[in-house]
């Protein structure tokens with residue numbers, strides 16, 4: 614009963630996601646064509662301007678209030694020794710986010726964005742006035758021994774992401790980005806990728822926080838075992854999420870779907886955020902049009918994961934951090950696209966001859 618109620622809420626939200634607004638995109642193309650430049654010469658910045666119009670239904674939307682939603686959670690699979698760092702780092706980094714000392718805080722500040730730090734499943738008691746306390750579990754169960762979380766918990770995590778977007782939307786935020794913190798989460802993300810794209814654990818797994826060859830071989834084996842023991846159904850993204858996913862991955866999939874349902878652009882950060890984006894895409898294919906791929910992570914499988922979603926990253930800086938750092942940098946390019954459209958002269962206003 615409870616489960617069907619949650620699923621009904623979720624289905625309602627998914628039902629709100631619509632294709633992009635063709636007329637707003639056409640008007641943007643007209644405006645871009647009148648600016649003092651050869652047609653298409655601003656490349657992906659023109660694509661972004663067009664996409665923002667299609668998403669919002671406005672040629673020049675006000676996206677000045679922007680939030681990076683950093684979902685934090687722990688992973689039972691850390692017991693298998695798959696990360697270069699201990700699980701204690703997850704709560705420690707949450708406190709660092711709340712004190713403003715993490716990389717994402719610095720980059721968000723520079724981009725004029727707010728960091729929204731969410732405890733959706735950290736294995737520690739955390740208290741801070743700025744923390745969004747939404748803990749559903751004290752970390753997932755060890756997926757190498759059984760399912761990571763109950764089906765219902767995965768749906769609750771998705772709804773938590775949606776609720777956060779709703780809360781922030783009511784405060785005036787119109788541009789969102791995904792970020793995460795969770796030691797062990799590249800293992801869960803690689804497992805999700807392997808099942809949903811059909812690639813092998815070898816192809817999906819990367820070095821995460823910087824593991825050596827021996828530990829990478831072990832990580833691949835743990836992913837293989839987790840998939841074998843849980844037998845996730847590739848046709849059912851809820852099943853995949855509940856069995857081999859993570860609470861922050863589920864929460865971020867909810868953030869992405871919630872943003873799409875409210876016609877807001879959502880910037881996808883690195884490998885873990887992209888695993889969440891793939892889940893969201895399988896739940897609501899139209900949601901992909903609301904996503905902006907920010908950067909290409911150095912996590913080796915990221916390119917293949919973005920290809921599976923249908924996203925092309927705009928930044929290549931060899932970063933492999935997560936937290937929302939690549940997404941924060943992408944905010945600058947989004948603002949650049951908007952400023953060009955808004956502030957450039959037209960051929961007529963500047964008296965420049967057309968070709």
Ligand SMILES: Cc1cc2ncn([C@H]3O[C@H](COP(=O)(O)O)[C@@H](O)[C@H]3O)c2cc1C
Pocket residue numbers: 695696697698702706793794795796797798799800820821822823934935936
């Ligand atoms: C100090 C520190 C800060 C981080 N910020 C993001 N991550 C990143 O590394 C983790 C994933 O890597 P793995 O799967 O190998 O554990 C995630 O928490 C991710 O956000 C960090 C990792 C560390 C150690």
Ligand SMILES: O=C(O)c1cccnc1
Pocket residue numbers: 799820821822882883884885886910911912915932933934935936
């Ligand atoms: O691409 C990412 O988001 C990433 C890669 C390695 C470790 N943490 C995050």
